[in-house]
Amino acid sequence: MPLVIFVDDSETALASTRMVTNSMPIEVKQYTEATIALNEIKAGMTPDLIITDLNMPVMNGFEFLQGLREVPATKRTPCLMLTTETKAELKQQGKALGLTGWIVKPFNPAQLKQAITRVLRLPA
């Protein structure tokens, strides 16, 4: 099963995404700190999709994305930003860093499912 990792400092945000993904044919790992996720990736974890929040303490979503792109295994791994931010400049910044897409919170569960299905090319 494809591995999807979620990174968000809000535990309730992670719980909300868990309720959407628990019926999908994917393995899910969740992290409240981007540094921990990045360390596990550097240690050999190879996710098929990464979904991260932008505004987080310690390491924000862009810093995390930059870190991911420096690891050969995740240089091209699809990555979605899941955030309350809607500014076009931020989206452009994310695009320049190789972001696959931008999801605005609060998300619609069906649309989040569709986005994951589309990126991972799962059977609809």
Add this chain to the structure above:
Amino acid sequence: MVILNSVDELLEHIKEVQLDVIDLSNQSLLSMSSYIEKNNLEIDEDISTALQYQDIITQQLNATIEAMESMKKSIHRFNHAFESDENLANESLTKLQEKLTLTLQDAKEKKNRFSGKLVEDNTDTDEIEFF
């Protein structure tokens, strides 16, 4: 300056109350989501949105806490300058006012930024955008 010390204490109190509110709303939402997950209950869009409000509440309150911390810093700087030389009071007051105006602008900008689709200006925003 005594009045500013009172404002400082009041800000500290509001900050503590807001931190408690963040903690309580977090615990309450986690209990609800844990109940939903344990019982394998399916959630619809409305419930999902309601659960996600907690994240927005936390970010909004944290932004106002940052504004209060910035105000407190400015007040401390003013008090320090005022205590060392009362003749500098006018100049320090102008600086304080400038700092507080910047803090307010920053706080208002964050209110909009951290609202996601909840703000009217953002309703046209595509929920999911692929690059």
